[in-house]
Amino acid sequence: MKNKLLFFVLMLLFIRYSPYAQDFGFGFEEEESAGVSSVLLKTGGEVIVEAMPFIYEFINKQEAADISSWNVKLNLSLLMSYVDIITVFNLNTDSINELWAGNSMLKNSNYTPLIIDEAFLRAYIGPVNIETGFRKLSWGKADAGGPLDVTNPLNYTDLRNLADIRAIKIARPMVHVTWNTGALSRLEGVFIPNFAGHRYAFDGRWKPSQLDSMMKSAEETITLTGEQMFADRIDLSNLGFAELYQLQTVLRSMNERLKTHLSGIQSFYPSAKSIDYFQAGLRYSATIGSADIGAQYYYGNLFRPIFTMKGIDAFFVDFYDNIHPFGSYYGNVSLITPVIKYSRYHQIGIDYAQILFGFNLRAEAAVFFTEDLKGTDGSVQNPFIGWSLGFDRNLFWGINLIMQCNENIRLLNSRLGTNPAFDAEANTSITSTRLTTQLSKKFLRDILETKAALIWDIENTDFHIIFGIIWTADNLTVMFSSGIFAGNKTGEMGQYRDNSYVKLSLRYVF
Numbered sequence: 244m245k246n247k248l249l250f251f252v253l254m255l256l257f258i259r260y261s262p263y264a265q266d267f268g269f270g271f272e273e274e275e276s277a278g279v280s281s282v283l284l285k286t287g288g289e290v291i292v293e294a295m296p297f298i299y300e301f302i303n304k305q306e307a308a309d310i311s312s313w314n315v316k317l318n319l320s321l322l323m324s325y326v327d328i329i330t331v332f333n334l335n336t337d338s339i340n341e342l343w344a345g346n347s348m349l350k351n352s353n354y355t356p357l358i359i360d361e362a363f364l365r366a367y368i369g370p371v372n373i374e375t376g377f378r379k380l381s382w383g384k385a386d387a388g389g390p391l392d393v394t395n396p397l398n399y400t401d402l403r404n405l406a407d408i409r410a411i412k413i414a415r416p417m418v419h420v421t422w423n424t425g426a427l428s429r430l431e432g433v434f435i436p437n438f439a440g441h442r443y444a445f446d447g448r449w450k451p452s453q454l455d456s457m458m459k460s461a462e463e464t465i466t467l468t469g470e471q472m473f474a475d476r477i478d479l480s481n482l483g484f485a486e487l488y489q490l491q492t493v494l495r496s497m498n499e500r501l502k503t504h505l506s507g508i509q510s511f512y513p514s515a516k517s518i519d520y521f522q523a524g525l526r527y528s529a530t531i532g533s534a535d536i537g538a539q540y541y542y543g544n545l546f547r548p549i550f551t552m553k554g555i556d557a558f559f560v561d562f563y564d565n566i567h568p569f570g571s572y573y574g575n576v577s578l579i580t581p582v583i584k585y586s587r588y589h590q591i592g593i594d595y596a597q598i599l600f601g602f603n604l605r606a607e608a609a610v611f612f613t614e615d616l617k618g619t620d621g622s623v624q625n626p627f628i629g630w631s632l633g634f635d636r637n638l639f640w641g642i643n644l645i646m647q648c649n650e651n652i653r654l655l656n657s658r659l660g661t662n663p664a665f666d667a668e669a670n671t672s673i674t675s676t677r678l679t680t681q682l683s684k685k686f687l688r689d690i691l692e693t694k695a696a697l698i699w700d701i702e703n704t705d706f707h708i709i710f711g712i713i714w715t716a717d718n719l720t721v722m723f724s725s726g727i728f729a730g731n732k733t734g735e736m737g738q739y740r741d742n743s744y745v746k747l748s749l750r751y752v753f
Contacts, residue, residue, distance in 0.1 A: 281324060288317040288331075293748045295403065297448075298725075299741040312336065316360065325367050331360035337400075353439045353516045355414050357398070362414070370423040377414040380433060382526055382539060383631075384596040387647050387679045389607040390629030391539060391592045393524070394433060396546045399451070400444040402739060403726060403746070406679075406696050406709055413442060428529035438520035440585055441546040445509055452738045457550045457663075458505060461581065464664035465501060468555050476563040493566065497574045504576040511581040512548070520544065524590075534597040541592075544585040545613075549667040551622045554578040586624040588613045605647070607631040618655025621666030626654045633679075642684045650676040676701040690715060694724075698736065705730025705737030720750040 291314045314335040321328040338358035355377055363376025383391030388408045395412040404410045417435045424430050444450045479487065524541035562574040592609030608630040615623035633647030656673045660666030681696040692713040699706040711724035725745045730737035 283322040285320040285322060286318065287753060288315065289750055289752045290315050291748060291750045293746055295744050295746045297741070298727075298743045298745065327365040328363075329365065330362040332362075333358055333360045353437050353514075354442060355416070355439070357413075359414055372421045372423075374417075374419040374421075376416065378417050378419060379409065379412045379414050380417065380419060381409075382431075382524075383592075383607050384535070384537070384594045384605040385607050385631045385633060385647060385649070386605065386635075386645060387633070387649070389594070389605075389631035389647075389649060390590075390609040390611075390651075391537075391594055391607050393541050393543060393590065394435065394522075396439050396441045398442045399449070400442055401449055402707070402728075402736075402742070403744060405698060405707055405736075406681075413439065415439065425529070427531075428527070431526040431528075433522075433524050433526075435522040435543075436518060438515035438522060438544050438585065440515075440544070440548055448742055449739070451735070452733060454508060456733075458508065460663040461505060461552050462502075464552065464662060465555055465579070469559050472559045472563055477566075490566075493573060497562065500573060500576050501579065504579065505581065508581065508583075511583050513583060513585065515544070515585065520585075528594075534595065536596075537594045539590070539592050539594075541590040542588075543590070544587055545611075545624055546585070547624075549582075549584045549586055549622055549624055551582045551667050552579065552664045553582050553622075554580050555664075582622050584622055586613045586615075588626075592629075602634045602636050605631075605633045615655075618658035619660075621660050621669070625656070625659070625668060628652045628654065640684070642682060645679075645681040645683075647679045648676065649679075650674055672702040674702060700730075700734055700736060703731050703734030703737065705734030707736045718752045720748075720752075722746070722748040722750070724748070 292311075293313070294311050296310045312335065314333065317332045317334070319330045319332075335357075338356065342356055342358050359377050361377055361379055363374050363378050366373045380394045381392055382394060383389045385392065386408075387406075388397075392408075394417070395415055397408070398411045398413050415435055416437070417433055420432045422430045443454075445454065477490070522541070522543035524539060524543070526537060526539035528535065528537035530536075558574060558576070558578040561578060562572070565572045589612045590609050591612075592607065594605075594607040596603070596605045598604070609628070611627050611629060613624050613626050614620070615625055618625050629649070629651045631647060631649045633645070635643065635645040637643050651674065653668065653673050660669050663669045678699045678701060679697070680699075681694060683692060683694045685692045692711075692715070694709070694711040694713065696709040697706060698708075706729060708727045708729070709724060711722055713720060713722045715721075723746070725743075727743045728736050728739040729743075730740075732738055732740065
């Protein structure tokens with residue numbers, strides 16, 4: 244594997260640094276008048292080396308893990324008069340291991356290999372541009388993942404780049420068509436033939452606590468249901484000591500089988516490779532006066548899965564009907580099935596951007612109509628409204644402020660169930676609100692920059708704070724930063740409080 248990787252890297256570096264490759268024309272320019280197109284090969288990229296010790300391990304003098312990393316991004320573009328071929332590759336430890344060693348998540352789903360940042364063909368036909376391939380597409384006006392940015396899932400297997408939505412987006416195979424309908428307006432259409440949800444870690448330091456809480460809720464419901472049926476069906480007064488002992492053994496074995504059955508949660512995720520999971524959307528945007536406006540329709544799947552259980556009653560009815568004589572039957576665990584769904588929805592949304600009184604304003608709003616229009620299907624997320632409002636502005640002393648608030652508001656909230664095992668939204672807040680703020684200032688003719696950013700989940704009372712000092716000279720950037728996760732330990736960010744870190748990063752662009 245190492246030899247293959249070395250050959251691959253050397254080949255790409257040769258293409259990049261060969262005097263015949265960079266911005267290389269194939270000599271057809273003079274023949275363009277005769278109908279022959281010019282061809283230009285452009286190359287570039289960046290190399291990033293980082294040291295990232297985790298603060299908790301450093302303070303407690305524990306053995307450090309993942310303290311250093313490297314990433315090479317290579318851009319190769321073949322530009323012609325009517326067609327461009329654009330590829331961007333990510334080479335790092337995770338993407339290389341995934342490519343050569345294989346990955347169970349990739350085998351059982353439709354995730355794009357992380358080594359592909361983007362790879363697509365763009366064709367020009369008059370006012371129409373057609374792009375097809377693995378693409379990262381951004382819709383809407385918001386800076387930090389507004390409700391209209393719905394085409395690409397995010398990679399949450401490492402949250403140290405949480406503030407950079409573009410960096411954690413996962414490219415998807417799609418056909419994207421843009422029609423420039425006027426000088427200041429355009430119509431876009433996108434078709435994605437299959438689906439992949441957000442990508443999460445199933446083990447390690449970035450494993451979300453929600454995976455364990457889902458299983459805990461299911462186990463509690465199974466235990467309660469079993470105890471209730473046990474009291475109704477088993478008369479202990481008629482059992483002798485030997486039968487009581489054997490019954491205890493059977494129940495213990497049954498519980499172990501259930502835990503084993505439910506432990507492989509990944510195997511219950513639906514396969515979304517087929518055309519049944521296609522997604523499609525239309526978007527129109529225009530500039531009217533000093534305002535940019537847009538409207539879109541999208542049909543797709545929510546990127547966060549919904550987890551519920553079915554078959555619990557059927558399992559215990561079958562178990563207690565067939566338990567006699569004790570010791571001969573331990574239950575049919577396949578009757579209990581975790582149900583994991585990506586909710587289908589129709590979205591209608593609008594967006595707006597304009598500079599007013601020195602504020603660069605951005606706003607989005609959308610309604611998501613899921614299949615649970617009555618609000619009573621616990622295995623499907625309820626319809627909801629999503630909105631985003633943000634701005635950036637230059638303040639005093641050259642300080643720049645960026646602020647954005649995103650919120651989802653669940654509809655039909657009163658019709659939710661009360662048991663999380665049967666209704667995934669039970670016991671959760673009707674709203675989900677995230678505030679993102681960034682302050683930055685540049686010094687020494689923009690060579691030195693300081694940044695401070697806050698990502699705050701209001702309902703969960705947890706947050707992520709990032710501080711950074713960035714020095715840039717020509718193509719070299721050196722950054723020292725730190726990231727702190729804090730707040731409610733059950734929140735989406737507070738649960739990673741032991742993963743706070745400091746980072747020294749060197750980035751060279753070529």
